[in-house]
Amino acid sequence: MSLATAPQLRFAGSLALAARQFPRHRAAMAGLLFLLAICLLTILAPAIAPYDPVQIKLGAKLKPPSLEHWLGTDHFGRDVFSRLIHGGRTSLSVGLLVVGFAFCLGVPLGLASGYFGGRIDNLLMRLVDAFLTFPPLLLAVALVGLLGPDIQNVMLALGLVQAPVLARMVRGSTLAVREEVYVMAARALGAGPGRIVLSHLLRNVMSPIVVQLTIVFSAAIIAEASLSFLGFGTQPPNPSWGRDMSEARRFLGDAPWMFMAPTLTIALCVLSINFLGDGLRDALDPRSWRTRRALQEERR
Amino acid sequence: MTSLLQVEDLHVHFAAQGATVKAVDGVSFAVARGRTLGLVGESGCGKSTTGYGILQLVRPTAGRVLYRDVDLCSLGGEALRRMRRKLQIIFQDSHASLNPRMPIGELVGEALDIHGLARGAARNARVRELLGLVGLAGHLIERYPHELSGGQAQRVAICRALAVEPELIVCDEAVSALDVSIQAQIVNLLQDLQERLGLAYIFISHDLSVVRHVSDEVAVMYLGKIVEMAAKERIYTVPAHPYTKALMSAVPVPDPDVEATRRRILLAGDLPNPANPPSGCRFRTRCPIAVPACADVDPPPQALGGGHWAKCIRLEERL
């Protein structure tokens, strides 16, 4: 490699190297592919859904899966498949937004708490404790009840509920990493708090954060489903995985496909996300990498 | 000329389980430009804490650290960060001092970035130049710390320290964890760099053999205080303080004939609890020539000529 093309390996470059590691983890790859497929289907739902998800067709009630209705119809004659992919838009966007919200709120909180310690730590953690004393779902229900059963409020509520958990976890990791010699070494070089937190602390707590975020994602999807199930989330006739599961209960004997479709989809999504988390965790740790060069050297 | 670094009555105290541990209890010395001060002692003597205290990595409880007549203890924030360029440190555990998730190029580049010393293509060139200075090949830029050996990792640490163009480097047991052949490589490297760049070193170590090799002056520490200080040749040939004498006699020499005829001064007992040191002279509980008067007062430094001094009231006694 000549001097002129020597890469400046910043964090992004390291991410690229990490990305190349990813395919080694087969379960993670499978999970990723599944999620991408679901995402694609839900994004394109308006264009590709064979039927209108809210259109009632009483004549086609409770039909089993067939060539016309791939996953059958529900008790209003609505196409289950179309409802599934439309409903996915709600569920997945809730998941993503909750993750984003929890990340933006929880991570800085945890980092600040862990890095500065002292009074800031005390204040922030008491706040977190206050939130953690409430059972998460009840808190979400209460907030939604307070603000109205709007999908945005659901996201806000779930985000608020997940952020403290994330904050606590980040604080713990930060406390551990803060004592590492390389942090002292960076301080000795003259690094300010900003650089230490972003370059050193964040990078080394990223791994558990990523894993936790996948858990948050799964929890958010399930929570949205639960809220809708209970009647607090998505309102009828809009499709939602949880909502549809709730309505399908009565017809479990006659039309099991109505229940199975959203349930299995949720289960597979959660599983995929968990595998994805495993893969990401390994990919982000340079110590578990096998670069092509290293493999060649080992063989020599 | 005035010294590069002047440490005056440095104190670093820690609170631990209700008691105060005076890890560094009144240490004073000076280091001149381009010279090496060896700071020796056994575990618990406070030598590493002294190093951290000088660099303000641990804030001293009292005392002054004058770097070119500026008291580092009084600095904070931006002013301190700028001063950090001048005084650097190399730690004992080379791998622990490098962020495992940063490649070598970024680790060295970070030092340049912090102080805005080079950007863009010039930055890359400088990183390679610095790696060359410590004897590392340029292709190691992409490697991660865990792929390097202990010696290579320590060279990277030295490289980072050099990147900010310091005038003084604290070597905190910098070679103690390395195999003896690698240790010799790093010692030679440090000496070469000192000649080329005019660096001053504070070489902290428990290994008296290495210290003799690298130092110009030596200070011996025991339980937070310096008990003897002198030019290297004097302290190794005519040590005055009973602790220094015992220490010298305990160090094994790789020569069976020398070893066969050596008379070892064996110290009694163990190191006292640093939270509750003995009254008067701290060494008296293990000293072979202690007398009751030793418990009364902490001995003042007795001059022995040529900058050599020792804190003992019985220096004339032969051990």
Next chain:
Amino acid sequence: MALLTVRGLTTRFATDRGTVRAVDNVSFDLEEGEVLGLVGESGSGKSVTALSIMRLVSEPPGQVRAEQLSFDGLDLMRLSEAEVREIRGARMAMVFQDPMRSLNPVLTVGRQLTEVLRRHADLDRRAARRRAIELLETVGIPNAERRLGAYPHQFSGGMRQRVMIAIALSCNPRLLIADEATTALDVTIQAQIVDLVKRLTRERGTAVIWISHDLGVIAGLCDRVNVMYAGRIVESGPIRELFHRPSHGYTLGLLGSTPRVDGSQARRLSPIEGLPPNLIDPMPLCPFLPRCRVSVAACRERAPQRRAFGDRHWAACFADISP
């Protein structure tokens, strides 16, 4: 007959990067009461050699093979695990580097001592306790009777190592192996411990294998030395022979790299350049060749055999280093 005879000892470990040959065809003898030093840096195989002799290597992932491994008339390779346990602690004992890790932190020191005594010396509780107190006094621990009830963390590093020595010598073993036993100790404490080991083993006629990377300690303690590199013994000889007439490139390099407190080392150290060897790829030639400064033409053609350089002094080296 020698107390310990080792012929062709080879210990391999299966790792995901390949097979590591930690010990590669090692052969040596140890006489009764002799103090043998095993010198080398990390990866030289000295610790694994000791563990292999004590049959403490887990198989798998390790694999210990030897043409001959006899100790005090017994064929160690043929013994069952139960039979080896009878010998360990009683006839051969080992002291490790970190006493905090070798001593059980939740058992009192007295309990750990008496446990060994009751297991091997078949003493009843009272007799074992009396013997334990004697042992602690022998190794220089003050207030021995009171200290029996103390826990390891209540002792300093040097004291803990004395306890380890007491445990090791409690049943009067024929062989004591000390693996970097003083490396983690302060130099004044190290001097005390070395002195103690010297005295006790001379009194009892115990043979010692002293493993260390510190040439100074070796020089003051041992009768003979084996220098190890990349799992092999590269030079072996009486202590004065080895230090005054080193005959292997590595031994020469080690001596040149070691600074001396008596200042008789040259102004600049002569380090051994390069990196430690890779133990996975077997070397048909001398393993030290890439780093050797005194290599000759023959070194690049074939592997060196043992050459005699004096009375019981040999080195696997083609060069004539010390005239």
